[in-house]
Amino acid sequence: MDGRGSGSKWQAVRFGELHIDDQHHILIEVLRLVVDSGLHSLRDIADDRGITPGELWRDICADAGLDACDPWPGFPDPPRILPDPRGDMLLTDEQPELAIAANGRGAAN
Numbered sequence: 001m002d003g004r005g006s007g008s009k010w011q012a013v014r015f016g017e018l019h020i021d022d023q024h025h026i027l028i029e030v031l032r033l034v035v036d037s038g039l040h041s042l043r044d045i046a047d048d049r050g051i052t053p054g055e056l057w058r059d060i061c062a063d064a065g066l067d068a069c070d071p072w073p074g075f076p077d078p079p080r081i082l083p084d085p086r087g088d089m090l091l092t093d094e095q096p097e098l099a100i101a102a103n104g105r106g107a108a109n
Contacts, residue, residue, distance in 0.1 A: 012068035
């Protein structure tokens with residue numbers, strides 16, 4: 001992803017417009033960053049590094065392999081509103097072992 005639209009002007013993609021897999025990838029990078037730092041928040045990490053939360057976000061996007069993306073509303077606070085699950089991601093009869101585990105009945109034998 002390069003953050004470029006159809007014109008020549010470069011623009012960042014909003015977090016909510018990213019593919020759900022890219023959103024998950026970024027959130028995993030954020031979780032890893034917080035856990036590895038031993039700090040409590042992204043704001044604390046930015047302060048510890050002597051950078052702004054915006055600069056930290058650019059690093060997070062780069063670490064996730066994205067050229068540019070705008071953070072979720074309210075950043076650097078955690079996201080408050082998550083998107084509804086997509087219908088194409090629901091479990092089906094073709095995935096019985098996942099459906100059983102998701103229903104809390106343990107793994108399929």
